[in-house]
Amino acid sequence: xxxxxxxxxxxxxxxxxxxxxxxxxxxxxxxxxxxxxxxxxxxxxxxxxxxxxxxxxxxxxxxxxxxxxxxxxxxxxxxxxxxxxxxxxxxxxxxxxxxxxxxxxxxxxxxxxxxxxxxxxxxxxxxxxxx
Amino acid sequence: xxxxxxxxxxxxxxxxxxxxxxxxxxxxxxxxxxxxxxxxxxxxxxxxxxxxxxxxxxxxxxxxxxxxxxxxxxxxxxxxxxxxxxxxxxxxxxxxxxxxxxxxxxxxxxxxxxxxxxxxxxxxxxxxxxxxxxxxxxxxxxxxxxxxxxxxxxxxxxxxxxxxxxxxxxxxxxxxxxxxxxxxxxxxxxxxxxxxxxxxxxxxxxxxxxxxxxxxxxxxxxxxxxxxxxxxxxxxxxxxxxxxxxxxxxxxxxxxxxxxxxxxxxxxxxxxxxxxxxxxxxxxxxxxxxxxxxxxxxxxxxxxxxxxxxxxxxxxxxxxxxxxxxxxxxxxxxxxxxxxxxxxxxxxxxxxxxxxxxxxxxxxxxxxxxxxxxxxxxxxxxxxxxxxxxxxxxxxxxxxxxxxxx
Numbered sequence: 001x002x003x004x005x006x007x008x009x010x011x012x013x014x015x016x017x018x019x020x021x022x023x024x025x026x027x028x029x030x031x032x033x034x035x036x037x038x039x040x041x042x043x044x045x046x047x048x049x050x051x052x053x054x055x056x057x058x059x060x061x062x063x064x065x066x067x068x069x070x071x072x073x074x075x076x077x078x079x080x081x082x083x084x085x086x087x088x089x090x091x092x093x094x095x096x097x098x099x100x101x102x103x104x105x106x107x108x109x110x111x112x113x114x115x116x117x118x119x120x121x122x123x124x125x126x127x128x129x130x131x
Numbered sequence: 132x133x134x135x136x137x138x139x140x141x142x143x144x145x146x147x148x149x150x151x152x153x154x155x156x157x158x159x160x161x162x163x164x165x166x167x168x169x170x171x172x173x174x175x176x177x178x179x180x181x182x183x184x185x186x187x188x189x190x191x192x193x194x195x196x197x198x199x200x201x202x203x204x205x206x207x208x209x210x211x212x213x214x215x216x217x218x219x220x221x222x223x224x225x226x227x228x229x230x231x232x233x234x235x236x237x238x239x240x241x242x243x244x245x246x247x248x249x250x251x252x253x254x255x256x257x258x259x260x261x262x263x264x265x266x267x268x269x270x271x272x273x274x275x276x277x278x279x280x281x282x283x284x285x286x287x288x289x290x291x292x293x294x295x296x297x298x299x300x301x302x303x304x305x306x307x308x309x310x311x312x313x314x315x316x317x318x319x320x321x322x323x324x325x326x327x328x329x330x331x332x333x334x335x336x337x338x339x340x341x342x343x344x345x346x347x348x349x350x351x352x353x354x355x356x357x358x359x360x361x362x363x364x365x366x367x368x369x370x371x372x373x374x375x376x377x378x379x380x381x382x383x384x385x386x387x388x389x390x391x392x393x394x395x396x397x398x399x400x401x402x403x404x405x406x407x408x409x410x411x412x413x414x415x416x417x418x419x420x421x422x423x424x425x426x427x428x429x430x431x432x433x434x435x436x437x438x439x440x441x442x443x444x445x446x447x448x449x450x451x452x453x454x455x456x457x458x459x460x461x462x463x464x465x466x467x468x469x470x471x472x473x474x475x476x477x478x479x480x481x482x483x484x485x486x487x488x489x490x491x492x493x494x495x496x497x498x499x500x501x502x503x504x505x506x507x508x509x510x511x512x513x514x515x516x517x518x519x520x521x522x523x524x525x526x527x528x529x530x531x532x533x534x535x536x537x
Contacts, residue, residue: 036491037500037506063474
């Protein structure tokens with residue numbers, strides 16, 4: 001528990017660096033976690049070579065989901081859109097730096113699911129994206 | 132009754148959570164804990180009388196049948212049913228409602244008909260009707276919920292003018308705790324010519340419910356929320372109406388006769404109990420109503436009201452806490468709230484680290500949360516084994532939440 005709510009998470013939850021919306025984004029997706037009603041949108045702005053120039057998220061959710069989203073946005077800026085498609089759930093676990101129960105894992109992985117669905121330009125996100 | 136003594140009837144309270152935290156169980160609206168008597172009754176059945184019920188010509192089958200049917204009689208008595216044949220065993224309240232939607236609903240609801248539900252329903256009393264409406268094309272309208280968390284009776288009466296075929300509502304909201312005036316609503320709905328179904332999943336466990344007095348055509352509830360096992364529930368229905376509706380599932384036990392040409396349905400209640408049922412669970416359910424009866428539903432209700440009022444008084448003193456639902460005198464033992472700046476999941480997680488079990492989310496009532504304009508709530512729900520000390524520990528847990536988040 002002390003792990004779960006350590007400084008890093010609370011800081012990114014209370015003072016997110018990448019929360020907001022991008023009007024000139026090439027990639028956008030939004031989804032919900034039906035378990036808790038958390039809602040998340042991701043906006044990715046790329047250059048002509050597919051390099052991510054800026055990434056933002058918007059929505060509402062618990063500290064774990066919001067902090068994970070902020071950390072994920074931070075980590076993908078500067079990466080190629082193709083690299084986002086290849087991300088696995090391990091990237092989130094590495095960013096958070098601790099293990100999560102299966103239920104809270106869903107909270108943490110929502111942003112990854114939405115970001116990957118945006119990168120793939122999908123109509124509907126599936127859990128396979130974060131398997 | 133003394134909740135501290137009652138707690139000793141429930142072996143789960145012997146365990147601790149995390150590092151030596153006593154279990155503070157505030158999630159009985161989801162499922163209740165089980166007393167030793169119920170656990171032992173099921174164990175005794177498996178150890179001494181296990182057999183399939185009905186038709187068996189041997190000692191064990193006779194004993195199993197006897198216990199299964201005796202439990203039905205005790206449950207029927209507990210809810211004031213006119214006779215045991217009106218008590219249909221199902222898996223749970225959800226299955227009871229699905230049964231009505233699929234049988235009575237398929238026979239009686241047609242395109243252009245109106246079904247009236249309320250804005251405070253659990254998904255279990257929404258989705259079965261949505262599924263039926265997709266097939267049969269009837270309309271669904273909702274009795275409004277006031278900002279105070281009560282059903283708006285003006286909106287109810289306005290809907291009755293439209294002559295609905297069915298009015299289905301919850302006896303007690305699993306989120307707001309609101310206890311609806313069931314008897315009065317049934318009377319009005321009947322006057323308007325509607326059939327009435329009540330979802331009593333949150334009511335029967337917590338206060339005296341007499342289905343004959345309430346007079347609804349169908350009344351659904353689950354064992355697991357009232358000290359009984361999971362996997363068994365009841366649909367109470369009036370005999371006349373149960374007799375005229377088609378069977379639900381086909382199989383063994385629900386038939387009188389089967390030929391190559393067809394079948395004749397069995398008599399009530401067996402007509403609706405296809406296949407080998409949850410026998411041990413039925414027996415456990417019978418013991419659960421005996422247990423609750425031995426304590427007394429009126430005493431249980433009084434106790435829960437006391438604990439609920441205590442919790443609401445303490446919680447309402449905090450500026451960062453917003454209580455959802457009506458005043459304490461209009462509701463049962465459910466206290467849902469939102470806390471400024473902290474998501475319910477985070478509250479629940481931190482409380483869990485203190486050994487406190489609450490529920491966080493939309494509690495299977497997403498439309499109600501939409502109506503209340505909130506995403507999710509934290510819910511503490513009380514039962515006969517909860518004490519004021521449990522409430523004090525909840526308050527201490529919330530202090531810990533503030534410590535971490537503020």
